[in-house]
Amino acid sequence: MNYVNKVHSCDRTDLSRLHESYFFSLPAIMCFGAAILFIKLIPAPMQILYLGIGLSLTSYAINRNMQFKFAQHSYKKWNARPDCIEFGPCCFFNLWSILTIVILVLTIVTAAWLTYFGGTSYSSRTQLRIAMMAGILLILSLLSLLSLPFGKWTKPEIVIDSIGVHLWPAGRYRTMIPWAAQPRVLGCVRHNGTPVALIETRTNSFYYFPMFTLPLGYVQFQRVLEFYSGYADARRSIGTPQGLVHVRSLMDFPVSEIAKDLHSQ
Structure with missing residues (x-):
């Protein structure tokens, strides 16, 4: 399978969340x-656009920074259920991402209204x-919105049982990969403009799993698949207190x- 985009390592992708928060x-x-320094030089609608863009970028930067920090405590999101272990649901960062887009859309609407109906010629x-400028921002807003997973946000995003791993981003398009296929996370790629975890099986099948709104590290997810793919004894303890540990x-x-x-038990 050939990729136009480079496969980034899990370690690098995890760090990129922190780097993005600084970059944006x-x-x-x-x-x-610009909005403050040129307050008397640029029209009010343009000031609104600059302020809205700045607020959206700030929201996105904080989102990525918090996601990086939350991933360091992701163990709290794993919970044992009868015969399985679940991760999530985690709708917080999805809602935050939508709020960031809403801020930008409201900015566009406000600037457009002031331009044509604000009483100033x-x-x-x-x-x-x-x-x-408003048109470009609107297109970017729509593209960002389409990249987000929508569905039943009350459902867990990842479910592991003795048979395999169930991937359920935003409670839709549920996919099950059996442990017998030995799934492993190769890294992160962009699929339709969205960063996703690239999963490969021993039969050379590939799966995409969007993780950019989950408080879970790529390395952490990589370890989970590696552990349960390689150790049948571990799969037998899934759903038990020891399995959750x-x-x-x-x-x-x-x-x-x-x-x-596992071997010392």
């Missing part, structure tokens, strides 16, 4: 600065600049360490 903070500050050139421990420790505990 800079243009946010620039937008706020602007030149055709100014109206064109505002319309072009195993999967929660995988959030902080490598597979080799958990395997030692």
Whole structure:
């Protein structure tokens, strides 16, 4: 299978969440600065657009930073159920992402209203600049909205049992990969513009799993699949208190360490 986009390692992808929070903070500050410094030089609708963009970028940056920090405590999201262990549901970052888009859309609507119905007459050139900027932002907003998983956010995103791993992003398009297929996470790729975990099986089948709104690290998910694909004894304890200890421990420790505990029992 060939990919146009590069497969990024799980370690690098996890760190990118933190790096993105810093990267998007800079243009946010620039937008706020432009709106304040040029308050008397640019029309009010343009100021609104700059402020809205800055607020949206700030919201996105905080989102990514919090997601990185929440992933460090992701063990709390794993819970044992009869005959299975579930991760989630985790709708918090989905809702946050939608709120960020809503902020941008409201900014566009406000700027457009001020331009054409605000009582102030602007030149055709100014109206064109505002319309072009608002149009570009609207397209970006729609693309961002389409990239988010929608569905039953009350359902767990990941379910593991003795048979396999069930991937259920936002409670829709449920996919089951059996442990016999030995699934493993290769890394992160972009699929239809969305960053997803790339999962490969021993039969050279590939699966995409969107994780960009989950408080779960790619390395952590990689460990879970590696552990349960490679150790049949571990699969027999799924759904028990000991099984929950195993999967929660995988959030902080490598597979080799958990395997030692498994063999010592």
